[in-house]
Amino acid sequence: MSRVFVLTLDGVPCSLLKELELFRDLWGEGDLVQMDSVLPTLSSVAWTNFQTGRNPGKHGIFGFIDRKLNPFEIYIPLSRDIKSPTVYELISESNLNAISVNIPLTYPPRHIKGIMVSGFLCTDIKKGTYPPDFSEYLLKMGYIIDVDPSLAYTDKDKFLKMIYQAFERRIDLLDYLLEEEWNLLVFHIMETDRIQHFFGKDDLEFLEFFKVLEKKVMEIYKKTPEEVEFIMLSDHGFTEIKYDVNISNWLEERGYLKFKDDRSRGFNALGETVAYSLIPGRVYIAVRSREPFGIVEKENRERIVLELVEQLKEFRAPETEESVFKRVYRKEELYTGEYTDLAPDIILEPSYGYNLVSKLDSEWLFQRPRQKGMHTKDDAFLFLKGHRVAIRPQIEDVTTILLHFLEIDIPKDLDGRNVLKD
């Protein structure tokens, strides 16, 4: 049985690695390939695919926020809302040691055999660390869970400084953990995502950060024992935003969404509504007696979905004449499993440059973007040391690969495939 080290770089596009020739020294040591992420393309969803090896229809996570029904409520899903077992449980069951650091949606931390340090959206190192004693070490070394993104709008220098601080502390921790006992080490770098939200490829700060990243990752790689299986991946790509597009406003303009009250009151202000949206690009039919503002009879849901899909496909940006969406999906086309019911009825895959938001309190449809970068589904990457990849992978395939390396039986209902050549 092998030991496995998975280094995860949030949001690093495969195309960027090739363009900037990053990690060039690694390229000859294995396979570096482009990988598909998930829809909606968000870290919480993508890393849950990775944690469970399953699609959102089976693990039940569809975004950083979601809606509860009866009564209708917007909430922030936590690790306990993941509805299928994770790789960490499988590993603990096999009596193997796992260390997981900073993977999104691991808060509250699971009590695994090993160490779990929660990632985004954990706010308290003590509460986010298992076993709790390990938090003392983290606090002592000045570990930072995440940078404060509000600084990017108010003090960009301070924001950048914090990114480097968080990154350096994280690398120090990784250095320490490499020497510990583990069968699986999963270690997540979040700063790669944060920098791409607020800096573009033309910014010197952007290029400098990625050079530092490359140097540090290569140092870590060289320290990793030869016999350890080394996997590196991202959960999505990034591209420059041309426009923010407000799907709630699109629905309102066409009469699908109506306000009975001041729009600043959000969902509480909705009146006789046919469809509503959650960020990014999730559209739900508002069913009578399910959503308090819903007017669609259950038996008409399917018809409305088809009607909306056709209209959404035609949606173009007036200035560029480009289609706003690369594809428009019904949930049945994307997800399988017992929690597909919880999924949005329609899922929008944006064209590059069109950042989908759902703001009930804003009246604009298109707006110049607040940030520089947005996520892309088809440009994540996967690097495997010493192995070749047979087919274009999807993020949940990585779970199957690492279970294979650890010689753990692959559960029958996993969606991840073993994409290794031979």
Add this chain to the structure above:
Amino acid sequence: MDKACTIWFTGLPCSGKSTIANRVAEILKNKGYRVEQLDGDVTRKYLSKGLGFTKEDRDENIRRVGFVAKLLTRNGVFVTAAFVSPYREIRDEIRKEIGNFVEVYVKCPVEVCIERDVKGMYKKALKGEIKNFTGIDDPYEEPLNPEVIVETDKETVEESVGKVMRKLAELGYIDEWSEPEGYSEEEEEIVKKRLEDLGYY
């Protein structure tokens, strides 16, 4: 000596008994309790080798497991036992034998268990390649008064584990059980702000 108990997980194959039992055992160990885990894979290899799956053999298997669990429990060791154990009578028999006995009914519709089919056993049973398979051609008798019922098709693993741990605390076998914490109100506001600043809210 510490007051320990046997936590007996019963339910259909692939209902999630082992997953929950393992988590409970892990948490108990981490709290400093002594724990032994018993399940079909281990006992059928060492304790009950040669026994088959007729009702008589199954009962005998459970009786032997119950005997071991009794010895451990009376010596202050927590036992997590994950067995299909489909027959009510034998479960009740070992309950009496052991005394400190917490029965956890791991409830899950057979259709969902078939879909999970971790080891491919349902497939074989449905083809008729395995006989006396619980849920297919052998009955499962639900517990009438289990201490805990978990519904693994409706609950997350953590929720089910929480139910068991709460019951252990309630019955005085462990000191206390507090749920893994979520956000305080203040933290929730910070999180919402972060999500908004990143454009995720």
